[in-house]
Amino acid sequence: MFDSRHIRTFHEVVTSGSYSAAARVLGYTQPAITQQMKALERAVGTPLFTRVGRKMQLTEAGTSLARHAETILGSLSEAQAQMKAYARLRTGRVRLCGFPSANVTLVPEALSGLAKQHPGVQVELLECEPPESLHRLQQGECDITLAFTYPGLHEEVPDDVTEVRLLEDxxxxxxxxxxxxxxxxxxxxxxxxxxxxxxxxxxxxxxxxxxxxxxxxxxxxxxxxxxxxxxxxxxxxxxxxxxxxxxxxxxxxxxxxxxxxxxxxxxRHISAYVYRDHLRIPATAVVLAQLREAASRRIGC
Missing domain, CATH: 3.40.190.10 (Periplasmic binding protein-like II)
Known part of the structure; x- marks a missing residue:
């Protein structure tokens, strides 16, 4: 298994032409560069460099890895940028399952607020009456589900599902x-x-x-x-x-x-249900927050 730090260092060594030049660019000591390259060679199972006089030359394996290194680092950079976009709510997708009367009232209000604050977050809207809507959550078909209950009726949900009370209707x-x-x-x-x-x-x-x-x-x-x-x-x-x-x-x-x-x-009581682990996903958390805000404006109406 390659260490991405070693690939990055290897790419700089190839680009700079020597361990010492790569050390200056990366802010490492030359022995640190040497140790990383030895570790990378152990990982690939073959030498990547040979010495020809005072010059360093890539082996056949090193030449092949050099061709891949730029692609690998480009993919890592793209992946890091994508992860930042998810974390900072510049993108994301949330599957929301609501029942008809919520989908015509609460949900549009919540999605309007979401569009203004986080236009990159997309919501896939599904429709289903409870208890089927809760079954869809448990089957992984949605990330948040809305359901209503009447006095004396309690939903049976797994322990790792969180109920968020929205309002009494x-x-x-x-x-x-x-x-x-x-x-x-x-x-x-x-x-x-x-x-x-x-x-x-x-x-x-x-x-x-x-x-x-x-x-x-x-x-x-x-x-x-x-x-x-x-x-x-x-x-x-x-x-x-x-x-x-x-x-x-x-x-x-x-x-x-x-x-x-x-x-x-x-x-009747209206609640949102979501798996506890999903609360840590920024896009899911912000959609839930918008639902709560929309519900709070209707309390007492």
């Missing part, structure tokens, strides 16, 4: 604007016992069933979709009501629906 009910309860600022879930319902992803649907069961009724679920735009359209057509996270409300694109807070308040 209040749940609301999405109603057609002409619905009698739309005139209220907040509604009780029990008041909607006779309504037709539009359910979301399996985890959201399970929470809806649980909340309704606590109040003694089973919701009449007519449709199920994890596409928030489809939910809005169905509600706008009067085909049902839906439980919707407040995180999505600012992005409502239809004028015939409205969101009303639940009373008593119901919330």
């Amino acid at each position: 209040q749940l609301t009910v999405l109603l057609p604007t002409g619905h009698p309860l739309a005139r209220r600022r907040a509604v009780q879930l029990a008041d909607l016992a006779e309504e037709r319902w539009i359910a979301g992803c399996p985890r959201c649907r399970a929470n809806l069933l649980h909340e309704c069961a606590e109040l003694g009724f089973v919701p009449d679920i007519r449709f199920a979709t994890d596409d928030n735009l489809v939910v809005q359209s169905l509600v706008a057509q009067g085909l049902g009501v839906a439980m919707m996270p407040a995180l999505v409300l600012p992005s409502l694109s239809l004028t015939r629906v409205c969101g009303r807070a639940l009373e008593p308040a119901a919330r």
Whole structure:
């Protein structure tokens, strides 16, 4: 195995023409140069220099190594520059897996801040609902994953995965604007016992069933979709009501629906999950920091 310091010294000896000249350029003593060249010859297993009178001459092996030395040192220099770029956030790639309502709100805000501060860091955005999004993290398909849980539900993650709490997201009910309860600022879930319902992803649907069961009724679920735009359209057509996270409300694109807070308040917890070792990767750490900052601006909204 070659020592890169020995290759660098060898290249300077060849360029300068002697051990003494190389010593002056590199700031070493001549005996130090001699020792390095002996070590390099031991590593390659054959002499690299011979003496012809007072002059030093490359052997055939030395001539061959001299041809490679410049390429080796150029590659090392390029590699060092690339590593500095990663460390100083001039480049890098992070795979971020989010669920739909986060990808339409938190994630764009976070990536906007990232683009302004570290334009060289690229993010590959994936989309998946929990718990599948956590499985993708454990399978190495993403570097950071976003997931939500409801009270009483705890994610089972490996010990070396860190959970970073981002915010608590209040749940609301999405109603057609002409619905009698739309005139209220907040509604009780029990008041909607006779309504037709539009359910979301399996985890959201399970929470809806649980909340309704606590109040003694089973919701009449007519449709199920994890596409928030489809939910809005169905509600706008009067085909049902839906439980919707407040995180999505600012992005409502239809004028015939409205969101009303639940009373008593119901919330879901939104967290980022990342392997502990990945926190030491600068690009991953800075994306996580931007997610926290974006979430902090929404707390209390």
